[in-house]
Amino acid sequence: MSNVHILNGDALLERFPATIVGERIVARECLVDGDVSGETFDAFMATRAKHIASYDGVTEQDYFQKSKVEYDKIKALNTLDSVVLWFEEDLFCQVNLWYICYLLRSSKVETCRLVRPKTGCEFSFGHMTNDELTIAYQDSIELKENELKYFSMCWQAYVQKDDELFTQLMQAPPAKLTFVSKAIAAELDRRPDAKGHGRPERELIGIIEQLKADGEKVTFGAVFSKFYSTMGIYSFGDLQVKRMFDQLVSD
Secondary structure, eight states: OEEEEEESSHHHHHTOOTTSOSEEEEOOOOTTSSOOOOSSHHHHHHHHHHHHTTSTTOOHHHHIIIIIHHHHHHHTOOTTEEEEEEOOSSHHHHHHHHHHHHHHHHHTOOEEEEEOOOTTOTTOGGGSOHHHHHHHHHTOEEOOHHHHHHHHHHHHHHHHTOHHHHHHHHHSOOGGGTTHHHHHHHHHTTSOOTTSOOHHHHHHHHHHHHHHHTTOOOOHHHHHHHHHHHOTTTOOOHHHHHHHHHHHHHO
8 A cells, every 4th residue: 555645735745855755646726716616527627727727827728737637646546545635724725625535535545644734833834844744744643434524525515605514514523623613714704794805805905904004005015925924824825815905906
């Protein structure tokens, strides 16, 4: 039985400890942003390719060549593979994890473990040393069928925007997965208020208004820095925040 490590992004791949053996698959996605519809796997991939191509400098072909090929590998996993999932606890990473667990349940993978960052680095493996990454791997938790089912249900609630199911999942997670409740709460907080703004947009508005009140120039760089320092639970990248920022300053 061979170890297969599924990493949430290239940043972790670039500094993955050489002493940890096994195949490495990179989940190159940001499922927290954009359309997630599609009745079949191929239809879903096509939907995601179209969305990712809406970012500057990225094409649908880029998505198929760099992202879909990695998900094809995940789809091909079977009972002979021992899967190790490396995902942080922020919403960005969690949504990606939910989808992967949804795929794993279909592939009938029997052995699966989850590596979590150490306390204080919940939203970033990048702040951990190689030794700390190795310790985190050694301390990984086994995911049984009920935990994989829970993550899969989180994905279904996310796709269907089923806030009632999300609330149930947030209030009663498996004992090993209590940390997921914070990510679900962050997702529910994205629901728009009367002005059409969720918590992330409201935070951006507050930052912009504070910069103006302080007589500082409102630039995306300044706004993003402050947003990232306070909204770690989302861990949105600059592309996602820039899209929200551009929309708010144009209103």
